[in-house]
Amino acid sequence: MKRATYREAVRSAMRQAMSGDERVFLMGEDVGRYGGAFAVSKGLLEEFGPDRIRDTPLAESTFTGAGIGAAMGGMRPIVEIMTVNFSLLALDQIVNNAATMRHMSGGQINVPVLIRMATGAGKQVAAQHSHSLENWYASVPGLKVLAAGTVQDARDMVLAGLDDPDPVVLFETMVLYGMEGDLDEEAPYDGVWRAAVRREGDDVSLISYGSSLPKTLEAAEALSKEGVEAEVLDLRCLRPLDQQALEATVRRTHRAVVVDETWHTGSLAGEVVARLVEGAFYELDAPVERVCTVEVPIPYAKHLEDAAIPSVARIVTAAQRTLGKG
C-alpha cells in the first residue's frame, strides 16, 4: 500500500500488464515521445520501447479500428483515445466493429481490446472538449464499460479490462488525474465489475461514479453535518450495471439521488432511475432526483462551467428534497 495519484495508478497498471504479458501494448496519440497528453504514459516509451508504446497519427477511427483488428489477431491492445471528445470520430469502429464482431460472426471471434479515454469537464476547455458520453457507451451491447472514481480503481480497472476477453471502454476522469489516494499494487482487481458502497448511511442513497464520486462523497459529509446520513454507491461498472446493488441501496434508504456529469436529458442517471422504478418501485418513498449537467454545450468561462456541471451544493439540495426538506 502506498500513496499515489490517479495518473500514477493507471500508469502502474499498464506497466504491470505489459511486464506480465508480451501481447499487451499501448497505442494512441502522443502516448510516446510526448508522454501522454495528461502525462499518464510518461516514461513507458523509455521502459518498453517504440514497438509497444506506439504514437499514432491523428486518425481516431483508424487507430482504434487497428486496435480492434490487432485484438482479433491475438494481441491485447490498450488503445488510448486522448479524450472522449475525439472518440466521436471512432464511434463507428467501436459500435459497428468491436461491439458486433462476436455476435455477427456467430461467436467465432472475440475482441479483447481495452479502450481508455479521458472524460469530463471542469478544465475550461469549452464546448468541443468537455463532453461526458458514458451514457452512450453504456447503451451498446457487446461493450463493457468501466469508470474509475478512485485511485485504486484507476489501477484495478486497467488490469480487469485487459483480463477481459471482450472490448472494454474505460473512462478516466480528466480532473482526477492529479488526485492522491491509497494504492495497493498487489490487490486483486476483479471487484471493479460490481458497484461499491463508499459510505454507509440509512437516510438517502447518493448514486454516482467517476468524476462525480468525490463531489458526492463531499456532499454526503455536508449532509451528515445536518444530520442526514447518506449512503454513497459508486457504480464503477456502467455496463453491465449492477442492478442488485441499485435495488439493495434503496431498499435500505427508500430515497435516491443519482449524480452524473452527462447532460440531464438522456443521462446515465436517467437509466438508473428507470431501473430503480423497474426493480424497486415500491421501495421508493420520494421521487428519485437527478443531478446532471445543465443542457448547454460546456461554456468556457469558469463560473458558467461550474454552474453547468454537478456541484456539491446541487447534490445536497437534491438529497434534501428527497427528504422533503427545503
Place this chain on the structure above:
Amino acid sequence: MKRATYREAVRSAMRQAMSGDERVFLMGEDVGRYGGAFAVSKGLLEEFGPDRIRDTPLAESTFTGAGIGAAMGGMRPIVEIMTVNFSLLALDQIVNNAATMRHMSGGQINVPVLIRMATGAGKQVAAQHSHSLENWYASVPGLKVLAAGTVQDARDMVLAGLDDPDPVVLFETMVLYGMEGDLDEEAPYDGVWRAAVRREGDDVSLISYGSSLPKTLEAAEALSKEGVEAEVLDLRCLRPLDQQALEATVRRTHRAVVVDETWHTGSLAGEVVARLVEGAFYELDAPVERVCTVEVPIPYAKHLEDAAIPSVARIVTAAQRTLGKG
C-alpha cells in the same frame, strides 16, 4: 387530403420546400441518379436539377459538415444520411459543430440545417445496419430531434425542420416508408414540436414514437378487446421532450408503458421514465414499464430479429403488468 405513402409524404414536403425557397437543396449519397436508397427522392433530380439534388461521395462526416457549413453560409440544406448507422461517421460534425456553433460563438451564428436519416430494424439487414440511436441524438443540447410515426408527420416534420433556425435531426422509419395514410399537403405543420394523443383511453398510457407507433396502436386495439382502454401518446419531438404531455397522460391513467426501439439500457424510454418520476411520481400507481430492444446486436435471422425488437405482444403484456394482470 389524399392517400399517400410515408415515402411520398417526405418527397412531397421536400418538393414543396424547394419550390418555395431557393435556398433549400438536398445533398446525400445516391439522392439523385439512384433516386434515393429508399426511393424517397425519386424524380427530384429531374425536377430540380443536379445543383439542388446533389449526389455526394461516400464521406458522411464531410458532406454532413458541408451541409452545416452551407447553412452557416445562408443556405437551407437538407442533408440526407442514408441511414442512422452511417451517421456514426458524421457524429463529430453534428455534435461538435452543428450543436455547439451557436453557443460557443456567443450567439453569433445559427445553423439551419435539416439532417434526415432512415432508422430502425425490421428489414433483416443485421447488426451494422439496424441501429436505433434517437436516444443519443435526443441528449445533445443545440439539436432538435423529430421522429415521424405517421404519413402526415413525415411531411410536416420536413417542413417544420426546414423552417427552424437550428439544426434539426429528423428520423424516418425505414419500415414505414411504404405505409399508406392520409396526407394533407396544405396542412399547417408547427404542431410537430409537441406530442400528440393518437388514441384516448383511461386505463394505461402507451407512450411511443416513430417505428413503434403503429405497433403501439395495434397493441391498444388488442387491449381494448380485453376491456383495457389505453391512451396512446406519440412523442413526435424527441428533443425537447413534451414534459407537459407526459405528465398529463399519466395524470389521466396513472400507469404507463414506454415503447421504443432503442436498446433497453440507455433507451429513450428510460429518459421518459425518469421524467415521469421527476414530474408525476405521485400519480404513478405502478412501475412504469419499458418495451425496448433486447440487448443484442440485431441478428439477421427473421425470428431472432423479431424477438429482439418491440412487438405488439410484448407491449400488451407490459400494459397488463402495469394493471396487475398476468
Place this chain on the structure above:
Amino acid sequence: MSSSAPSDRSHARTLLHQMLRIRRLEEKCAEVYTQGKIRGFLHLYIGEEAVAVGAIGALEDEDAIVATYREHGHALMRGVPMGAVMAEMYGKANGCSRGRGGSMHLFAVDRHFYGGHAIVGGGLPIAVGLALADEMLGRRRVTACFFGDGATDEGEFHEALNLAALWKLPVLFLCENNGYAMGTALDRHEADVELIHKPAAYGIPAEKVDGMDVVAVERTVRYEAETVREQGTPRFVELNTYRFRAHSMFDAELYRDKREVEEHKKRDPIALFTARCREEGLLDDEALEAIEKEVAEEVRAAVEEAEAGEIEPLATLASDVVSREVP
C-alpha cells in the same frame, strides 16, 4: 482484350470451376430471394468473379482476408462450404455465422476469413490491425483487404493507407473498382478517377489489372502478395471490373443505361476465359459440361442443406453478445 491463358489444363479447370461456383450460387440466391427465403440486403458479385477467384487463388491459405458485404465469392474461394454460405443467407443455425450475420457478414475465422463488413471503409482499419498483430507476433502472413471504389471516398481509407505505410505493415489493399458506388459513377464520387494516385500519396506501390481477366488477376496478385510477404510493407492493386446485376435487390438501376451493361457483358470474365481455354485446347465441351454438372450438384446440395437447417432457438437470442459475463 480477351483473357490470358492459364498454365495448364488443371489450372484452367480450377479457375473456371471456381468462377462458376460463384456465378451459379448467386444465380440461385437471386432466385430464392424472390421466394423470400433470403431477405435483407443481397449484393451479387456476378460479373466480378475473376477478381475473387484470381486474387484469393494467389494467396496462401494462412493469409488473412477482410472483405465487404459483397463477399459470397470471397468466402467460397477461401473454402467456406457452399452449404454453410447458403444456410447463412437462409438465417439458419448451420450457416457459417449461425444465421446471425446473413449475406453481408460471412465469417470463417478458422480459415482466416475475417468477415464480410457492411460499413463501407470500415474493414480497412481492421485489416491494418490484423497485419499489426502479425508484425508484432512475428507471424509472416499477408492480410488481403478487399474494398470497392466507393470506399476510397471515405476518410478511413486514407487513414488506413497512411497507418499501414507509416508502420510498414503487410497489408495488400485490393480495390475492386466496378465503376460505381451504388448508383454513383466513379467520376461523380472521386475528383481524380485514377485511383492508384491515392496510394502514391502514402508511398504505397500500386498497379492496376484487368479484373475481367482471371489469369492476369492471379498473376498480378501473386506477385504483389509475395512482395508484401517478403518486404513486410503494404501494396495496392486496383482491379477493374463491372457489376452485371443491380447493386442490391432494391435497385432499379436508374443510373445506368442497359446498353452500358450489355457492353460490359461482352467481357464476361467467365465467357472470356472459357473462350480462351477452348482456343488453347485446354477445355472441351465435355470438360465444360462436367464442370457445370458438378457445380449444379453442389448448388443443389447447398440449397438442400440450407432448407434442412435448424433455426437457432429463441432462448439463445442474446447469446454471443459477450464472451464472458462479468463476475
Place this chain on the structure above:
Amino acid sequence: MSSSAPSDRSHARTLLHQMLRIRRLEEKCAEVYTQGKIRGFLHLYIGEEAVAVGAIGALEDEDAIVATYREHGHALMRGVPMGAVMAEMYGKANGCSRGRGGSMHLFAVDRHFYGGHAIVGGGLPIAVGLALADEMLGRRRVTACFFGDGATDEGEFHEALNLAALWKLPVLFLCENNGYAMGTALDRHEADVELIHKPAAYGIPAEKVDGMDVVAVERTVRYEAETVREQGTPRFVELNTYRFRAHSMFDAELYRDKREVEEHKKRDPIALFTARCREEGLLDDEALEAIEKEVAEEVRAAVEEAEAGEIEPLATLASDVVSREVP
C-alpha cells in the same frame, strides 16, 4: 534564406506591426495564464506569425476564414479588436464570443471569421460548406481554411479535399506545417512528409512557401487566392513554419531538443523581416520603437478591457443553445 523585401515603407510597417501585435499579445497571454487569469487550453502562435499576417493580409475583407484553436493571430489580422480577443480568454461578456468560447473559439461572423475550431480536421468540412453556399448563392468570395500538418492525418482532410475538387468549390486550403502534431513529428505521423502530394491525388494545384517569410507568404497567398476567386476551384498552399513555444500550456516538450528550437529561432519571422527592412532602409530604430510603443499600448489597453469586463450572469447560463424555443 532571409525574408523577402516589402514593396514600400508603409507596407513594411503594416506587416511588422501586425506580426508584433500577435507576438506581444501572446507573450502577455502566457504571462497572465500563469496568474490564472486565462485558463483551459492556450495554444500560442509565437514563431508562426508570418503565416497569418501574410496570408490574411492577402485576402479580401469579405473572404471567409475558418481557423483552428491556434487562432489568436488570425483573429487579430481579420480585425477582431485585441480587447475583444483578450476579454474572450478572460471569459468575459465583452469577449468576442461572450466568454463562451475562450481561446480556442474566437468568432467574428460580421467579419466573416467563422471561428476557431478545436477538433483537428473538423473545420475543413465547414469551410467546404461555406464555399458551397457562396457558389450556390453566386457570392464571389474565397473561403480560406487554415489547419495544421496533423490535420492531414484525419480522414476528413481527404474527404474535404475530394468534395471541394469534385464540386469545384472556391476553397483555399492553407496548411500550417510547423513540423509537429503536438509532440509527434511530421515523419512519425505521415508516411509521405511531402504534404503537397496529397492535394495532387484530388487534382488540386498546390505549392509550398517559406512560412517564415511574411512577404513570400503574402505574395503566394495573394496569387493563389486570386486564382481561386477567378477559377472558382480549390487550391492548396503548404506554409512551412515552426512553433517556438510549447504546444499548449501543458506541454513539457520532451519530444524535441532545445537546440532544434534554437536553430529555428534563428529564422524568427519578425527578426528576419526587421533585418530585411533595415537593409532596405525601410525602417529605422525610431520607426521600430514607435511600432513597439503602439503595440505595447494596445496590449495594455486590451488587458485593461479584459480586466474591466463583466462576466455573464449565471441566469443566462443556458442562453444561445438554440435560437428559437419550440412553439
